[in-house]
Amino acid sequence: MANYNSVTEEIVEQIKKAISGKVYVGEEINVDFFHDEMPIYGEGRPELVVDVKSTEEVAKVVKICNDNLIPVVPRGAGTGLTGAGVAINSGVMLNMQTMNKILEYDEENMVVKVQPGVLLNDLAQDCLSKGYMYPPDPGEKFATLGGNVSTNAGGMRAVKYGTTRNYVRGMEVVLPNGEITYFGACVSKTSTGYSLKDLMIGSEGTLGIITELTLKIIPAPKETISLIVPYEKLDDCISTIPKLFKAYLNPQAIEFMEKEIVNLSELYIGKSTFPKTIEGIDIGAYLLITFDGENEDDLNDIIEQAAEVLLDAGAIDVLVADTPSKIKDAWAARSSFLEAIEAQTKLLDECDVVVPINKIAAYIKYVNEKGKDFDFEVKSFGHAGDGNLHIYACSNEMEKEEFLRQVEIFMNDIYKKAYEFGGQISGEHGIGFGKKRFLNIFEGDVNTELMRGIKKAFDPNLILNPDKVI
Numbered sequence: 001m002a003n004y005n006s007v008t009e010e011i012v013e014q015i016k017k018a019i020s021g022k023v024y025v026g027e028e029i030n031v032d033f034f035h036d037e038m039p040i041y042g043e044g045r046p047e048l049v050v051d052v053k054s055t056e057e058v059a060k061v062v063k064i065c066n067d068n069l070i071p072v073v074p075r076g077a078g079t080g081l082t083g084a085g086v087a088i089n090s091g092v093m094l095n096m097q098t099m100n101k102i103l104e105y106d107e108e109n110m111v112v113k114v115q116p117g118v119l120l121n122d123l124a125q126d127c128l129s130k131g132y133m134y135p136p137d138p139g140e141k142f143a144t145l146g147g148n149v150s151t152n153a154g155g156m157r158a159v160k161y162g163t164t165r166n167y168v169r170g171m172e173v174v175l176p177n178g179e180i181t182y183f184g185a186c187v188s189k190t191s192t193g194y195s196l197k198d199l200m201i202g203s204e205g206t207l208g209i210i211t212e213l214t215l216k217i218i219p220a221p222k223e224t225i226s227l228i229v230p231y232e233k234l235d236d237c238i239s240t241i242p243k244l245f246k247a248y249l250n251p252q253a254i255e256f257m258e259k260e261i262v263n264l265s266e267l268y269i270g271k272s273t274f275p276k277t278i279e280g281i282d283i284g285a286y287l288l289i290t291f292d293g294e295n296e297d298d299l300n301d302i303i304e305q306a307a308e309v310l311l312d313a314g315a316i317d318v319l320v321a322d323t324p325s326k327i328k329d330a331w332a333a334r335s336s337f338l339e340a341i342e343a344q345t346k347l348l349d350e351c352d353v354v355v356p357i358n359k360i361a362a363y364i365k366y367v368n369e370k371g372k373d374f375d376f377e378v379k380s381f382g383h384a385g386d387g388n389l390h391i392y393a394c395s396n397e398m399e400k401e402e403f404l405r406q407v408e409i410f411m412n413d414i415y416k417k418a419y420e421f422g423g424q425i426s427g428e429h430g431i432g433f434g435k436k437r438f439l440n441i442f443e444g445d446v447n448t449e450l451m452r453g454i455k456k457a458f459d460p461n462l463i464l465n466p467d468k469v470i
Contacts, residue, residue: 007047007048015050015064018060020054033087035083036079038083046073046092053099055212058174059179061094066461073093074096074210075096076146077097079143079147081352084468096117097144109186110216112214114212117146135157136155136167140338149168152165160253161252172210176463204431204469205464205465206455206459206464207454226290234285234368237285240314241385243309251385252292255334256381261379268339268343273329275317303318337381337390349411350391351391352427375402376394377393388427391414424442436468439469
């Protein structure tokens with residue numbers, strides 16, 4: 001780790017002269033900038049927060065910091081869950097939320113150009129107003145697009161449409177020495193050397209700072225229907241997933257959830273949508289499935305086929321949400337899972353492990369059994385269609401130090417099991433500050449050293465979001 005310098009009054013003045021936005025120092029800095037949505041992974045107080053408004057301003061600030069060996073952390077909306085957007089080593093934080101313009105649509109090439117501070121929700125709504133869809137659909141709709149790209153955010157529609165990576169055509173980037181460059185192009189395929197664009201995607205602000213994005217869009221599907229599918233047993237619920245794929249039904253999203261997390265979420269939002277008992281049978285778990293298509297008749301055919309598969313696989317019933325309000329209600333509880341857990345839990349840790357879909361049932365069974373060995377509660381839900389599982393350790397009773405000690409043992413164990421099943425540490429949240437020790441353990445020295453070499457090639461002075469990922 002480099003020995004970094006502090007921000008002096010002279011450097012503050014240099015930065016103020018270099019930009020048109022505000023510069024915040026000391027007590028002027030909002031405490032929200034000290035952490036992300038998972039403070040347990042680390043907090044840090046930046047010496048300076050800068051509202052940047054253009055690529056050129058970002059480049060000027062970064063060059064000043066590189067010349068003076070001062071850490072720089074690019075920061076979006078702060079909705080991350082790994083401590084990636086936190087100034088662990090102090091230094092300068094760039095507030096990218098002030099670069100928040102949707103720049104232009106290129107309808108012939110089906111792309112849109114945006115600044116990195118545009119919120120996912122704002123682009124999604126703007127696209128729909130024009131008859132388009134931006135398919136990536138992470139649970140946090142008010143994250144920035146720059147943050148989504150920096151973590152390769154996935155979300156609920158990834159099972160059909162892929163993750164954020166699949167929709168990035170190109171990007172303007174400021175390198176750690178202040179140089180401005182462009183990775184990618186407005187084309188659908190390329191074999192032009194190493195894919196520098198793809199190195200940037202998922203790099204969590206450690207290789208360069210994204211200042212503009214060219215993103216692929218598609219025509220919005222004309223019809224959407226969701227199914228709420230209750231099961232008596234979690235094993236039957238999760239074991240259904242491969243059968244849906246074998247039937248070539250191509251769902252837009254498949255989520256699984258245990259009854260406890262549904263109850264918690266519905267209590268939080270004040271509305272109940274999921275049935276708790278059906279014909280005297282207590283419901284233990286649910287699938288929430290969405291299909292989209294060009295017309296209602298086609299979707300009705302798909303729903304009939306899906307219902308047959310689901311009921312044969314042990315579903316108690318298949319409940320259809322076929323109007324916008326019913327679909328909204330069906331997804332409201334799922335979309336509020338994290339907020340519900342946070343609101344009702346004092347101590348919280350999580351992982352977003354990913355395993356092959358045919359291993360989900362066995363993996364969740366293992367996690368739930370292993371969780372009985374500890375003093376915290378384990379709550380699980382996830383993207384059943386792509387094997388990305390969200391597992392939370394929650395406690396309102398334990399002392400923090402003991403909670404952290406037990407969670408370390410638990411996480412190490414379930415990550416090890418994920419790798420035994422052919423999985424990996426993170427499906428969409430990234431590594432950040434909180435999970436880098438696990439990355440080294442389970443990816444191994446060879447892969448870690450390759451990543452470290454890439455970091456040094458981009459950032460020889462190690463100023464850009466240091467002490468994250470590796």
